[in-house]
Amino acid sequence: MKRILIILGVIVVLLVAAIVAVPFIVPKSAMTAYVVGQIESATGRKVTVGAEPEFSIFPEVKLSLSEVTLSNPEGATTENLAEIGSADIEVDLIAALSGEVVIQKFVLIDPIFVVEKDKNGRFNFEMGDNTRTSDTGSPATGGGGAGGIGDGLVLSLNDVRLENATLVYFDATTGERQEVRGFNAALSLPAIEGPFDIEADAEWRERRVALVAHVDNPLALTKDGSTALTATVSNDDMFTVNFEGTAQGGAVPEGAGKAEVEVSDLAALLAWVDVALGPDVKLPSTVAISGNMTGSPEKVAIADAVIRFDQNTLTGNLSAGLTGGKPYAVADLSSEALDLRAYLPEGGSAEGASGSGGSGQAGGSSGWSDEKIDLSGLSAADADIRLRAGQITTGIVDTGKTDIAIVAKGKRADLTINELALYEGNAAGSVGIDMRNEVPAIAIDLNVANVQARPALQQLADYGDLLGTVNLKANMTTRGDTERKLVSALNGTGNLTITDGAIIGYNLAAAVRNISTGGLNMDYDSSEKTDFAEISASFTAKNGLVNNPDLKMNAPLLRVTGAGDIALPPRTLDYRAVPKLVASLTGQGAGGERGLSVPILITGSWDNPSIRPDLEGVIKGVLESPEDAVKNVQGIVEGAGKGGVKGVLDAVTGGGSGSGETDAAPADETEPENPAAGAVKKLKGLFGN
Template sequence: MKKLLIALGVLVVLVIGALVALPMFVPAEKIKDELIAQVKTATGRDLSIQGKVSVSAFPSLSVQVSNVALSNPAGFSTKDLVRLGALDVQLKIMPILSGKVEVDSFVLVDPAITLEVDKQGRANWVFDKPAGAKAADPMPTPKQQPAAGGGAPTVPDIALGDVRITNGKLTYIDGPAGTKEEVDAINLAVNLKSLADPLTAKGSLKWHAKVIELALMVAKPKAVIEGGTTQADISVSAETVKLSYKGDVTGGKAAGIKGVLDLAVPSIRNLAQWATGKPLEMAGTGLGPLAIKGNLAAGGTKVALTGTDIAIDAIKAKGDFAVDTGGVRPALKGKLDVEMLDLNPYLPPEQPAKAGGGGGQAPAGGGKAAKSDWSDDPIDASDLKAADVDFALSVGGIKVRKIQVGKSALHVGLKDGRMVADLTELALYKGSGKGRIGLDGSQPGAGLDASFTLKGLQAEPFLTDAADFNRLDGTGNFDIQVAGKGRTQRQLISDLDGKGAVSFLNGSIKGINLAAMVRNVTTAFTGGAKEMEKTDFAELGGTFTITNGIVSNHDLSMKSPLLRVEGKGTVEMPPRTVHYRIEPKAVASLEGQGGKADAAGISVPVIVEGPWDNLSYRPDLAAMVQGAATKAVEGALSGAKGVGGLLGGGSSGSGASKSPLPINPGGLFGR
């Protein structure tokens, strides 16, 4: 035994002596030349070592190199891919003899890495195989031992001492886009006593003149390496954004994470300006604070964020989201419940009405308006094939300008290029509605199939909030259906078919009182409070059909005391023209509700026609003279019942016929 111990002691002394003497037999310059040659053979690049190379084998195996550079191929804007101010690597010898790797020191000083894509699309980090070079043998890996129970193999233990990156710099140059990004002041320190102990990393970097703090903690790195699960914390913090993740991380074939994600942005606008270098071009005053917190699960091709609380400015919402990229196209599924969606902070300020404006209508036969037409370019519906979507949105209310929408719900489904958006609930000014829009982009062009119904809309508050128009009151009902398809916008419009109905019931037109005008012409036109005047109607509306893009209406009707309005005509959408005839008629009846639409009276037809951007309006005098107006005049002159004295008072004697109206207009149209 004594001799054995002596022999082992001699062996140890010889090993230590050999390690001490090794650098003397293998000069640093020899190692330097061999390293340069090997890099050239493997990568085809030039390795430049302009500084001193120091090699030591005791008390630790170490290499110190300064002023090192790895070149770029010809044609790139920068000379080097990598440049190091200094590299210091030291490994403890004794742990290596026992199969354990302990890094005593690994320090990179002033590393500068420049990644570049040239204008031809070549990347400088892709190494071409040198001509005549043999395929390199795969790099040997540490010997792995099977884990107990047949699980993932084990790896030798590793301990890290002084592991640092000091004053690093990373540059990315995109030649085709003409852009350049730089991250500098990179400082990172890593600590790991063993693979069974926590791995920690802490550092910082500077991007766009702002410091970003980074921190990482992995509780048991060995568990991750061997395919197990352990806890991890990751945080990124800057003046404009804070992001953290706390949860589990799993390695091996089932690699993934599962934990809590927390994102906080003090100002979305400031974040966008910092990231892009220019202000966010979006109207309004919104896009301030953003906060997202939810349960994040990611692994393989799937990412899910559930139980998520979202806050953007004053908007509060809850939702679930999931993405799977493992199919033919990405599949997105989710739901979002919003308490109140106030869009006003994101809209531009309203422009004041121009003085003397009348709605921008072109005068009859008048000036030119902006010319517009349908496009003959092929419809690009490729975006409908970019992903499959199943998404549900519900809101407690929506505010847009002064318009206030009540509780509403929308479901959007998109699969194989076909989208269906179902408006399953809409509350709008005491009315309720439903709608559906279908878009088919599975074939060249696009198909449209849409329908919408709304009942019980209170017209006056809606029009007041929507357009500051308070002249129409009543209960509005709408029913519209339309469908068509085409490869171009013009073909789609020309193929549209459908039908619909619009009506306003038990309402009034404010600001004018036709019955009062007939009773007393003078005060009706020159006196009295006009804001208090109104003309009641029982019905106002009509139905329409659409055939090959031509909208036809033959039953426009308004029933009001002393007034009937009828209309019919077409709106030709493919050529963007209108041919319409409106017939306002003064009648001898105070009935609105239940009154006859065809009551006899004086009619002055108005023709509306022309292109959409330059409509003309003119009275159809010939029809007035030849039609019912002539009969009404003849009846009045002969004292017949009907309009009576509407066109003038008859005889003033006792035998004069009396007007059938409970009024005496005197001489509304002169004697």
């Protein structure tokens, strides 16, 4: 027995000695030529090795190479598919003798890998027809039989690294070129069943991105199975993505689990990945998204999502992906409150006017802008988004309960307003923007009910001198890419009513009454106002000219009708209002009441309109029908009743209030039996008779 053990010992020593002696017996150049020949035979590509390799077998098989190249196929834009500065490989010999592949070290330093797709869609790494034949002439699978990759294979990766690698991608069909530099990676796989760990970082477009990932059983992914996966991708300046869940192998790999995304600089991130939005598009500074994610290379969806951007929070479900290279998003989201003021164009918010100073006139003197409105951001992605909120603050229009939907597809975007609570009322309707032609087209269908005029106008137009409850219906279209073009192409119809309100700054009844003094005083006075029961009007717009044929206002002692044009492009007015003094203190149901009419012409610019009495129209009416004029005055008197004549006449003509003339009867005289006679006298005096 002892002899047998001695013989076996001698054999082992001789084997070890033979293994150690191999590198010295077999020339390194011969070994290099053999390895190079095998690689060239398998790939059909030329392989070069620079300096003489370093090689040893015991106790580990070690191979060190430098200046290694693998050529590209003919027609490629670069000479080589791969260039490696140096490579160090160590394999555990003892483990190999027992049937295990234990890679103690595999380090590539300064490698450059170039992936190209030619104009026919073929990649440069495709070697022949990607098959080889076995000794029997049938295609070899290169795997471990029907069981798939890894069957019967014992593999261990200890120190596997890439240092300062460069990855280049070029697509000849599109001309796209991408380059990743400074790619470093460290991999660990103690066994083929896992676990697998990787830490990597690289520079793309002058920013470094880091990856840390752990896979419980990578072998399961090769057999269309699933395994636990955790991963973190981050850039210190812009974003962090965390995932914890499972990964599913297959022709289309999938993942499912808890995902968290935090973006610290959204604008920089979008610019980094070449997502171009219009210059007028303003973005949140920070964004965070978390939820239960399912994802594949084509689509990512997050259920029970929580989205935070700046100080705002949204919850709901969303998904996104790419269709034909264009991103799309689908979302159904809700929020208790949103503050969007920071994301709207500068100058979009209007501070509310107090209504207690200044001229009280709305509108500026700057005119319409000719600056081009960039709507390209609306076509950057397709979208189908539903948003519900308890309130939304924009600084332009602030809303209460909100339910809106936005659908953008191709070069068309549609906003549907299902519910919009604003200024104590509600609005519903739709806005469509069509950018399929060179000039954008816009269509608006709006229905506003019970909105309070003063807070709405204060915020929208910096005008706070109109009170009342507004109901509005409008159906309008326009087209253009500047403010001026949009107002110049406005077409459509609508109608408006304002009830139970007041006009602050003007007493219209007193202004009409004071015509008898020789002028029409329409100066703004915040202490004055005109109460009214209702204002109603319809309008038609044609190429920016808005026509109103039927203005009506019912107020105590006053009825007003009107008609005229508002020209939007030049911002001018050409309007004739006909106020009528009546003897009724009520504002409703007075359409048939008689009274004294004094037409008023409102013309000129919005900023400085001319407001003057249409005396020519008054005289013409009296001369054409003097009897009707007398009856109108008599109607006022009779409506006031006996004892109220003087007050009505004063209201009509300014008698007793600075007119320079009075019809007050002396104390010792009685009132005339026919009160209309005094009214006729006043009427004649008004026209100089």
